[in-house]
Amino acid sequence: MPKPPRRDWTIIVLMAMLAALIVASFAALPLKWREFFTVEAINSSLELLAGFAPPETGLPFLTKTFQATLETLAMSGLGTLLAVILGLAFSLPASGRFGAAPRAAVRALLNVLRSIPELVWASIMLIAAGLGPLGGTLALAAHTAGVLGRLFADSLENAAPLPEQTLRTNGASAGAAFFYATLPQTLPQMMSYTLYRWENNIRAAAILGVVGAGGLGQMLKYHLSLFQMPLAATVIIAMLLLVALVDGISFAMRRALTR
Numbered sequence: 001m002p003k004p005p006r007r008d009w010t011i012i013v014l015m016a017m018l019a020a021l022i023v024a025s026f027a028a029l030p031l032k033w034r035e036f037f038t039v040e041a042i043n044s045s046l047e048l049l050a051g052f053a054p055p056e057t058g059l060p061f062l063t064k065t066f067q068a069t070l071e072t073l074a075m076s077g078l079g080t081l082l083a084v085i086l087g088l089a090f091s092l093p094a095s096g097r098f099g100a101a102p103r104a105a106v107r108a109l110l111n112v113l114r115s116i117p118e119l120v121w122a123s124i125m126l127i128a129a130g131l132g133p134l135g136g137t138l139a140l141a142a143h144t145a146g147v148l149g150r151l152f153a154d155s156l157e158n159a160a161p162l163p164e165q166t167l168r169t170n171g172a173s174a175g176a177a178f179f180y181a182t183l184p185q186t187l188p189q190m191m192s193y194t195l196y197r198w199e200n201n202i203r204a205a206a207i208l209g210v211v212g213a214g215g216l217g218q219m220l221k222y223h224l225s226l227f228q229m230p231l232a233a234t235v236i237i238a239m240l241l242l243v244a245l246v247d248g249i250s251f252a253m254r255r256a257l258t259r
Contacts, residue, residue: 048229051227051229051230052230052232052233054230054233055230055231055234055237061231062234065216065238066238068216068219069216069238069242071214071215071216072206072209072217073202073246075136075137075140075201075214075215076246079140079141079201080197080198082137082138082141082145083140083141083144083147083148083197084148084194086145086148086149087145087149087151088152090106090109090145090149091152091153093105093106094106094110094149094152095152095154095156097156106149106153107150110145110150110153111146111150114146114147117143118139119207119211121140122135122136122139122208123211125138125139126211131213132214133213135212136209139213140205140208143204144197144200152186155189156182159185159186161182163181163185164182167181191254195253195254198246198250199243202243202246206239206242206243209221216238216239219235220232220235
């Protein structure tokens with residue numbers, strides 16, 4: 001009878017550390033669950049929610065909300081487009097095509113870009129670009145470029161090298177071999193990553209307005225600060241409809257790419 005394989009304790013140790021971290025998190029945070037489920041807290045929550053009904057349906061406000069929706073959509077679309085361009089540019093050195101040193105340096109840069117949240121990027125960009133959608137667009141582009149650059153680089157590294165090597169052996173240039181052999185392999189995956197990040201950027205763009213980046217988020221912050229709940233409810237509904245619309249379009253496009 002063969003001997004059983006040696007037990008790998010690495011997974012067990014990692015799971016034990018994760019469990020200890022979860023327990024420590026609950027122990028360290030002052031979570032007041034008992035106060036959360038009191039009758040007073042429930043009544044206050046219901047009273048707040050009741051203030052949102054009915055939503056504002058006046059034509060002037062609906063027109064203003066529609067314009068803010070288009071602004072949020074434009075912010076997410078342009079920010080994602082800029083991120084795709086930067087991500088593709090970063091992915092080439094980050095995939096090791098120019099050597100180990102550029103790979104390590106660019107991957108470190110990508111780690112910095114994606115580790116800073118969109119709200120922090122927006123606060124930085126708004127100082128340079130001023131209030132409005134430009135700062136929010138640049139914030140989305142900076143964060144998303146870090147995410148897509150890393151994903152695109154991993155896709156290029158995982159692509160089968162034989163087709164590109166065959167073209168190079170037959171006299172094709174490095175650029176031609178990349179565009180005709182490696183890029184077609186990774187393009188559907190890159191498109192899927194791009195569409196997924198566009199979905200995320202729709203949600204992020206709606207929130208970035210809270211710090212003054214325009215769009216639906218700025219409207220929501222303004223009306224909530226004045227306790228104009230029916231107007232805020234209309235803005236929230238517009239956010240939900242926009243996210244649902246983009247999710248549906250993105251899902252259909254991803255299915256078309258993977259067929």
